[in-house]
Structure formats: C-alpha cells, structure tokens
Amino acid sequence: MASESGPLARPRSPRELFVAFTLLALQGFGGVLAVAQRVLCEQRRWLTKEEFLEILAVGQVLPGPNVCNVALMVGDRFFGWRGAFAALAGMMTVPLLIVLAVTVAYSEFALDPAVAGALKGMGAVAAGLIVGTGLKLMIALRVNPMGVTVCAALGAVTFVAVAILRWPLVWVLLGLGLLACLYAWKRLGAVAPLVNPQER
Amino acid sequence: MHTSVDWLGLFDHFLLLSLLSVGGAITVVPDMHRVLVEQMGLLTETQFNASIAIAQASPGPNVLFVAVMGYQAAGLAGAATTLAGIMLPSTTLALVVARWGHARREWRAVQAFKAGMAPIVVALMFATGWILTAKTPGWSHVLLTVASAIAVWRTRIHLLVLIAVGGILGAVGWV
Numbered sequence: 101m102a103s104e105s106g107p108l109a110r111p112r113s114p115r116e117l118f119v120a121f122t123l124l125a126l127q128g129f130g131g132v133l134a135v136a137q138r139v140l141c142e143q144r145r146w147l148t149k150e151e152f153l154e155i156l157a158v159g160q161v162l163p164g165p166n167v168c169n170v171a172l173m174v175g176d177r178f179f180g181w182r183g184a185f186a187a188l189a190g191m192m193t194v195p196l197l198i199v200l201a202v203t204v205a206y207s208e209f210a211l212d213p214a215v216a217g218a219l220k221g222m223g224a225v226a227a228g229l230i231v232g233t234g235l236k237l238m239i240a241l242r243v244n245p246m247g248v249t250v251c252a253a254l255g256a257v258t259f260v261a262v263a264i265l266r267w268p269l270v271w272v273l274l275g276l277g278l279l280a281c282l283y284a285w286k287r288l289g290a291v292a293p294l295v296n297p298q299e300r
Numbered sequence: 301m302h303t304s305v306d307w308l309g310l311f312d313h314f315l316l317l318s319l320l321s322v323g324g325a326i327t328v329v330p331d332m333h334r335v336l337v338e339q340m341g342l343l344t345e346t347q348f349n350a351s352i353a354i355a356q357a358s359p360g361p362n363v364l365f366v367a368v369m370g371y372q373a374a375g376l377a378g379a380a381t382t383l384a385g386i387m388l389p390s391t392t393l394a395l396v397v398a399r400w401g402h403a404r405r406e407w408r409a410v411q412a413f414k415a416g417m418a419p420i421v422v423a424l425m426f427a428t429g430w431i432l433t434a435k436t437p438g439w440s441h442v443l444l445t446v447a448s449a450i451a452v453w454r455t456r457i458h459l460l461v462l463i464a465v466g467g468i469l470g471a472v473g474w475v
Binding site (some may be wrong): 101125126127128129130131132133134135138153154155156157158159160161162163164165166167168173174176179181184185188191192194195196198199200202203206207211213214215217218219220222223224225226227228229230231232233234235236237238240244245246250251252254255256258259263269270272273276277279280281282283284285287288289 | 318319320321322323324325327340349351353354355356357358359360361362363364367368371372376381383385387389390391393394395397398399401402408409411412413414415416417418419420421422423424425426427428429430431432433434436442444445446447448449450451452453459460462463465466467468469470471472473474475
C-alpha cells in the first residue's frame with residue numbers, strides 16, 4: 101500500500117476539520133469507526149494507524165460515544181479546544197438533522213418489507229465494516245512492546261469475555277485492561293526505556 | 301402530546317448515564333428503557349426500539365439514537381435535552397483526559413496504558429461485529445458480514461458502496 105507511506109499531513113484550519121468530520125460522518129451508516137479510520141489514516145493522512153489505535157483506546161476507556169471522543173481528541177490535538185469543537189460539531193450537526201428527518205419519515209415506511217430488509221442488509225454490512233477495520237488495525241500491534249503472542253492472547257480473552265460470555269464492558273476494561281497495562285509497564289521497563297514504539 | 305415532561309429529571313438522568321456509558325451510549329440502553337418507557341412513560345416499546353434502528357440506518361454516530369428518543373418523547377426540545385445530557389459530561393471528561401495524557405505521552409505509565417489497551421481495543425471491534433451479527437437469526441447475513449469485513453480489510457472499495465450493496469441485497473430479500 102504505497103500511498104500509506106510518506107509523511108503525515110495536518111489540517112489547515114478548524115474549518116477544514118469541521119468539513120472533514122462532516123463528510124466522514126455522512127459516510128458512516130451503522131457506525132462511523134470504519135470510515136474514521138479510513139479517512140483519518142489513509143485519505144487525509146492526519147494520523148498513523150498506531151496513533152489512531154491510541155486515541156481510540158482512550159476514547160474506548162472513557163465514557164461517551166467512542167467516535168465522538170475520537171473526533172474531540174483529534175481536533176484538540178491540532179487546534180486545541182477550537183479544533184475539538186469543530187471536529188465534534190462536524191461529526192454531529194448534519195447527521196443530527198438527517199436522523200430527525202428520517203424519524204419523521206420513518207412512521208410512513210416502517211412496515212414496508214423491502215425497507216425492513218434493506219435495514220437488515222445494511223446492518224450486516226455495518227457489522228462487517230467494524231470487523232474489517234479491526235483486521236486492518238491488527239498490523240499496528242506488530243510494534244507493541246508486549247509482543248505479538250501476548251497481544252493475540254489478550255485479544256482472544258477479551259473477545260470471549262465480551263462477545264461470548266457477555267461480561268459488562270466496564271469490568272473487562274478494568275480487569276483485563278489493568279493486567280495488560282501492568283504487563284506493558286513491565287515490558288517497557290525491560291527494553292530500553294527511551295525507545296518510543298511510534299517514532300515518527 | 302406530552303403535557304407534563306419532567307425536563308430537569310430527564311436532563312439529569314442523561315447527564316448521569318453519560319458518565320456511565322463506557323463503550324458508548326448503546327451500553328446504557330437498558331437503563332434508558334427503564335426510565336423513558338417504564339418510569340416516565342414517554343415512549344412506547346415500539347418507539348424505543350425504532351429509535352435505535354433509525355439511528356443505525358442513518359449516517360453519523362450511533363449516539364444520535366438518543367436524540368431520536370428525545371424527539372419521539374417530547375419533540376425538538378426533548379431531542380436537545382437528551383442529546384445535550386448524554387454528550388456534555390463525557391466530552392468534557394474526554395478533553396481533559398486527552399490533554400493530560402498527551403502532555404505526558406513520554407511517561408512510562410501513559411505508554412504502558414496505550415500499549416496494554418491496543419490489543420483489547422482491536423478485540424472489542426471483533427466483539428462488536430460478532431454481537432451485531434449473532435443477534436439476528438439465520439446465516440445469509442453472516443456471509444454478508446464476513447464478505448464486507450474482507451472487502452474493508454483487503455480492498456479499497458468505497459464503504460458507501462458496500463453499505464448500498466447490503467441495502468439492495470436486503471431489500472430484494474436475499475439477506
């Protein structure tokens with residue numbers, strides 16, 4: 101993927117952030133995460149995959165919608181609170197108007213089997229988009245100081261706990277997350293402490 | 301339609317849910333159901349479920365289902381109340397924490413957090429896909445999910461094209 105190498109770019113203004121996040125939100129049916137990764141890392145090239153994963157990790161651990169937290173943090177990183185506000189407003193404003201319009205229209209078409217079928221098909225694809233984005237981000241784990249084997253094991257346990265056993269996310273993040281962070285802390289101490297895994 | 305809406309109670313409750321919504325607003329749906337449908341009686345069961353379906357079928361972040369619930373419960377003012385309530389605490393917290401962490405990004409503890417959480421975050425994406433797929437009975441939609449996952453991973457097909465294909469396959473009844 102040649103177009104993914106080379107230097108990163110950065111947005112020129114909060115206005116550009118607003119437009120970029122509006123456009124990416126409008127492409128996100130059934131969730132914006134897949135689009136956000138593609139636009140921010142591959143098209144606009146404002147973030148590396150590793151940076152995206154880091155920001156997503158913080159957004160994931162904190163309460164609140166993950167993609168909104170991501171927008172906020174990306175905007176803040178480039179233009180402070182103005183950028184944060186611009187990115188979040190871009191993510192929310194136009195989609196909010198659309199979803200309210202759809203709500204008004206919904207009562208007319210809710211019982212149409214073709215509409216119900218289309219929603220089901222779009223839902224299945226939306227689930228696939230999230231899984232595919234996870235597959236893409238796996239490559240960022242290669243440089244993880246915990247090593248590939250431990251990452252795979254942690255991932256497998258997380259998946260079983262959340263998807264199969266349906267444990268509450270808070271406990272998974274607190275329990276497994278704490279274990280993982282402690283192990284990463286230990287590993288970071290074992291290797292040379294000044295080596296930054298996401299050197300740019 | 302609704303003559304007496306307890307605006308402050310509604311707003312307060314969503315402020316609280318915002319701080320509990322680790323993993324996104326969808327994780328506190330059971331409690332929204334308890335308050336909006338059972339306690340306050342602002343929404344019917346059907347309206348409640350439709351709110352989530354509408355937001356998922358519309359572009360934009362899934363958290364907008366909260367605005368749809370507010371709108372169905374009490375019009376535009378209701379949408380503003382619930383959405384502001386669910387967003388204000390979590391966004392403020394995210395901004396504060398992100399700045400704290402970014403200013404200390406060379407700290408071993410901050411790096412350990414990022415490294416430790418990375419595989420868990422990736423696994424959560426797989427779990428989300430699994431949960432969304434497994435709750436619907438049948439197999440044809442699972443094939444569609446797997447195919448679109450591979451398409452996202454390995455190709456540069458536009459995501460909207462994939463969504464459109466899914467919508468068409470579903471509309472003609474193949475999913």
